[in-house]
Amino acid sequence: MRLIKYFQDDTSALRLSWQLRCRRARMIEAMIRRAYQENGRCRILDVGGEIGYWKVIDRASLESCGVRIVCLNPKLLESEDALIDTVVGDGCNLPFDDQSFDIVHSNSVIEHVGDWRQVRSFARETRRVGRRYYVQTPNFWFPVEPHYSALFVHWFPEPVRARLLMSAKRGFFPKAENVSRAVETVQSARLLDRKMFGYLFPDAVLHDEKLLGMTKSLIAIRM
DSSP: OHHHHHHHOOSSTTSHHHHHHHHHHHHHHHHHHHHHHHHSSEEEEEETOOGGGGGGSOHHHHHHTTEEEEEEESSOOOOOOTTEEEEEOBTTBOSSOTTOEEEEEEESOGGGSOSHHHHHHHHHHHHHHEEEEEEEEEBTTSSEETTTTEESGGGSOHHHHHHHHHHSOBTTBOOOSSHHHHHHHHTTOOOBOHHHHHHHOTTSEEEEEEETTEEEEEEEEEO
């Protein structure tokens, strides 16, 4: 458990999670440069994103490419960054016109939006609003469940996972006060596999993010 949490820690450049995030950032930077070459600027919608996430990309690079970022979340975030605006909205029903952003970005969000119907809506809205998009999600078949910070737990039946949450804090999930809250938490994270992900983003190139020879995360990119 401690080893898994160590790998998940992205507060240090020496940690694996930070290194993976930097590797992903290079993909995003390539998309930004292409958008800038075409339009002389780059407008990004980050669906469900955090403001601090963008520190992984060189600030001078963002400014030189005329990047402006809109972070959309169910609750309003406070931003003191001149490059980042924040809005309230639903990733499954985006309040923007078709192709109104150069890039729609989403990092570990699609697995949290609800059931399969909502997941499809999220993917459809991403493809509709962005000329390009970058969507990342954990892979169901990787043995570590990132939210529980535990091995194999996402392969257990829902009642078993609910009981685990009722007994103790698990990873990023707090101990559930009752069975209703436990089930809600269990259903708040629904991991996808490659076939499901490919169905959702048929016009994307799928990238497998590898760890120890296994696909840890899936990334869909439309350039």
